[in-house]
Amino acid sequence: MINRNLINILLFFFIISFISCSTIKKNITQKKDFSEIVKIAQKELSQILNKIPNGEEKLYGFNNAEEIANVKINNPIEFYKIENEELKTTSSYRVPITVADEFRALATIEYINDTPHIVDFGANILAKEIQTVCKENSKMNFVGILRIYDMYSDFIIMSKKQNYFFIPLTSAKMYLKSIGISNPDNYYSKSQVLSFIKNK
Numbered sequence: 001m002i003n004r005n006l007i008n009i010l011l012f013f014f015i016i017s018f019i020s021c022s023t024i025k026k027n028i029t030q031k032k033d034f035s036e037i038v039k040i041a042q043k044e045l046s047q048i049l050n051k052i053p054n055g056e057e058k059l060y061g062f063n064n065a066e067e068i069a070n071v072k073i074n075n076p077i078e079f080y081k082i083e084n085e086e087l088k089t090t091s092s093y094r095v096p097i098t099v100a101d102e103f104r105a106l107a108t109i110e111y112i113n114d115t116p117h118i119v120d121f122g123a124n125i126l127a128k129e130i131q132t133v134c135k136e137n138s139k140m141n142f143v144g145i146l147r148i149y150d151m152y153s154d155f156i157i158m159s160k161k162q163n164y165f166f167i168p169l170t171s172a173k174m175y176l177k178s179i180g181i182s183n184p185d186n187y188y189s190k191s192q193v194l195s196f197i198k199n200k
Contacts, residue, residue: 034075034076034093036116037076037093037095037109037116038073038076038095040109040116040117040118041073041076041095041107041109041118042073044117044118045071045073045097045107045118048107048118048121049068049071052068060104060105060121060122060124061097061104061105061122061124061127061128062099062104062105067099067104070099070100071097071098071099071104072097072098072099073095073096073097073098074095074096074097074098074103075096076093076094076095076109077093077094077095077096077106077130077144077145078090078093078143078144078145079092079093079094079144079145079146079147080143080144080145080146080147080157081146081147081148082146082148082193082194082197085194087146087157087190089144090147091110091111092108092109092110093108093109093110093116094106094107094108094109094123094145095107095109096127096130096131097127102128102131103127103128103130103131104124104127104128105121105122105123105124105127106121106122106123106124106126106127107120107121108120108121108123125170126154126169129169129170130145130156130169133156133167133169134156137156137158137165137167139160140158140159140160140165141158141159141160142156142157142158143157143158143159143164144156144157145157146166146193148172148193148196148197150197150200151172151175151196151197151200152171152175153168153169153171153172153174153175153176154168154169154171154172155167155168155169155172155188155193156169158187164189164190165187165188165189166187166188166189166190166192166193167186167187168184168185168187168188172184175196176196179196179199179200
């Protein structure tokens with residue numbers, strides 16, 4: 001007969017592991033109210049768009065002034081960080097600016113003195129890459145973006161059946177190649193991402 005103490009020990013570690021994973025997943029998947037972020041984007045975006053010089057629309061992701069006049073605001077993208085080996089949300093958001101449902105640019109919104117404001121605008125290449133990756137992985141749920149400053153890398157966080165996948169964007173692929181990974185995988189687990197950080 002299997003030792004009862006051994007069973008109790010295994011059960012204890014299983015429960016601890018389950019609670020820990022459930023807490024992480026709850027923090028990530030918890031629905032949040034982005035209405036304040038959207039309102040700020042709607043309020044401040046026109047001022048920024050009006051400052052784009054005539055003839056320089058393509059530098060900001062638009063083909064012409066007519067497209068700028070027809071932009072729409074998409075759902076805010078939440079940014080994450082890794083702190084103490086755990087995923088945590090940040091107070092930084094990227095709001096995709098679209099034309100005909102295509103991501104053309106990102107408005108960066110951060111809190112200044114407890115009030116959100118657009119602090120940057122552009123990143124048209126990143127905007128397109130995010131939309132492309134999401135379309136290529138449409139069977140998974142988009143969670144947000146993990147930004148690792150020490151590695152100058154961004155990963156898209158996707159979920160499927162309570163599992164999380166970290167898809168490297170161009171910045172992350174460049175970093176991985178710089179450390180000898182010539183052919184980065186399509187996605188990585190959290191433990192693999194942590195190993196990259198520890199061994200940087």
